[in-house]
Amino acid sequence: MRPVRFELHRPTSLEDALAFKAVYGDEATFHAGGTELLVALKARVLHYDHVIDLKQVPELRDIHVREDGTLVIGALSTHHVIARDPLVRLVLPGYAELSENVANIRVRVAGTLGGVLCFAEPHADAPTMLCALDARMVLASPERTRRVPSREFHLSEFTTAREENEILVAIEVPPSSAGTRSAYRCFGHTERPAVGVAAAWSPNGPKRLNLWAGAITATPQPLSETEEAANVLAPDLPYEEVWASLSSVLAAEAARIDAHDDLHGSADYKRHLVSVLAQRAIKASLT
Template identity: 45%
Template sequence: MLPSPFEFDRPSTIEDAIRGVGESGDGMFYSGGTELLLAMKMRVIHTDRLIDIKGIFGLNRICLNEANDIEIGARCTHAKIASDPVIREHVPALSSLCANVANIRVRSVGTIGGNLCFGEPHADPPTLLAALNARLVLIGRDGTRVVPADDFIRSELETIREPDELLTLIVFPCPNGPVTYRRFKHGERPSVNVAMAWSIDAGKATIKGARVRVGALGSRPQPLKVVEDALRGLPVREVRSAIEAVLTTALDELEVNEDRHGGADYKRHLAGVLLLRNVEEAISVGGGA
């Protein structure tokens, strides 16, 4: 099926792109189009105007800034992130995640910003970005706001972004401990995924803090608070036993949607397995055994 007719704008500035959405929010930003065009062709989404953001300068860069934060422009494709030297050096788990998203055609044009803004629950980047404590920079008619990745996805296919707000940048502190990511999938998209980021006190071989997120189970990535609390201040050599002690309680607290990816017990089990694999990797890559 073809999409219903629409106009096509190619602004070169953020201001013009925001203006293009219109007062009533009729226009939609168009980045790689890998989600949007499919939905328009199926007539699930209708818009009068597409605003192509490819020509806007500055949305396609990756750097380590002076505050030791990593910045990723929202227009960066999965392929670019996968091969970027800054990401490969400081967050190899993100590089590997992006190298394995979808297929080569989607990775070549699909962007990290489009992935986040679509709000698909069965996605890879939102889980890892939440574990990395990322902030998202949104610019709209009313100015700029910075929101934690944890708060960005509200529900299935729904984010807190207003129609005129352009996601411009994803920013997170350069990790100072192991960052790991594991997923399990039956089809194209993840059925369950788990991401973990530790900050390490290298001198004492203890975990200063840990962020653990489980994705694709419910409508948005969820923190494993019980596990995070158990890990805080813990010597790395005690991690395995500490997690095993709280695992069942932690998994019981997760919201799980039963769908074609599986039932609740099965998905919780997978989340537990993936968590323990993350832990083994974290210990081996940098946590000290």
């Protein structure tokens, strides 16, 4: 089916993109790679009279490291670009690896990081890893620019903290996370993950491990008891010793974690996968 006709706007600055949205309000939506939006428009699940294509806005594509060490990834960066970006590969190899394994090459070349975050379909990889990395979302509206922690960005299925008139400009990974030993492991029998788990170790500060599970409920969840058990471990222990200390607490926590039955599997199956994938993510982050 073809989408209902709409007018396409192609602004070349963030200011103009926000201005189009201010003029057309609820009748307009933003378009990035279109891998989710165009499917919904063609199925006529969504309808807009105006579509604002963000692809010509250069500041949404930039990837750089600030002087303070913060890694900034423009929201219009595709999964493919992120996977190959030399800075991301250097500073956050675990995130580059995640991007390299999203979906298939057609989706990776067109689909953007901002698109997957704003669409908020729970069976996605990026939200889980960005929670473990303590990332922030940079949102711009005509009135202000604000930052929302990744852990507060996803509110439920297809719902985020982004306000209707805001554009997700960039994702910031703070210096305490950039350079962390981090890894993400997922499994699914469709192109989207049934379960994903991210582990990130902080080089300093009292909190040692961030361990998050995603795709099992509407929003990612921390494995807090396992994180706490990791906080008392001596720094720089080899994986075998870390695992000996964490395995029983992780098994107990994974067996109780909130999970939903859906087409990707039963809640019990997902709980089992959480324990398996968490071990793999911890191992990959330490070896």
